[in-house]
Amino acid sequence: MSIDKILVTISGLGLSIFIYYFFLMRKGKEVKAVSSIDITVEGGYNPEIIQVPVGKETTLNFIRKDSNSCLEEVVLSDFGIRKFLPLDKKVEIKVNPQKAGEYPFSCGMNMFHGKVVAS
Numbered sequence: 662m663s664i665d666k667i668l669v670t671i672s673g674l675g676l677s678i679f680i681y682y683f684f685l686m687r688k689g690k691e692v693k694a695v696s697s698i699d700i701t702v703e704g705g706y707n708p709e710i711i712q713v714p715v716g717k718e719t720t721l722n723f724i725r726k727d728s729n730s731c732l733e734e735v736v737l738s739d740f741g742i743r744k745f746l747p748l749d750k751k752v753e754i755k756v757n758p759q760k761a762g763e764y765p766f767s768c769g770m771n772m773f774h775g776k777v778v779a780s
């Protein structure tokens with residue numbers, strides 16, 4: 662293999678890695694919560710992945726904008742929480758994970774998902 666072929670291969674590889682990470686960053690809607698965070702409920706959860714600190718209370722403010730009854734309840738089974746979300750009202754849910762890990766949440770029918778990531 663000649664040197665320019667090697668260079669082309671390397672730069673091509675670099676470009677694909679860049680594109681891969683660029684889209685990965687955009688797709689993974691992961692947001693770090695600083696003591697509290699607003700989560701819009703509309704066709705799912707936005708953001709859907711929330712980073713929280715271990716051993717500290719974080720308030721998740723769920724605001725449902727979607728009239729679909731599918732999303733009217735949110736369930737955080739690891740915290741023993743099931744809450745009704747009235748339309749256009751902010752519902753505060755406090756979590757205080759004592760261990761690092763992932764704590765999934767979902768709608769009442771387990772169709773839409775998000776997760777709290779404690780670290």
Ligand SMILES: [Cu+2]
Binds near residue numbers: 730768769771772773
């Ligand atoms: Cu549902």
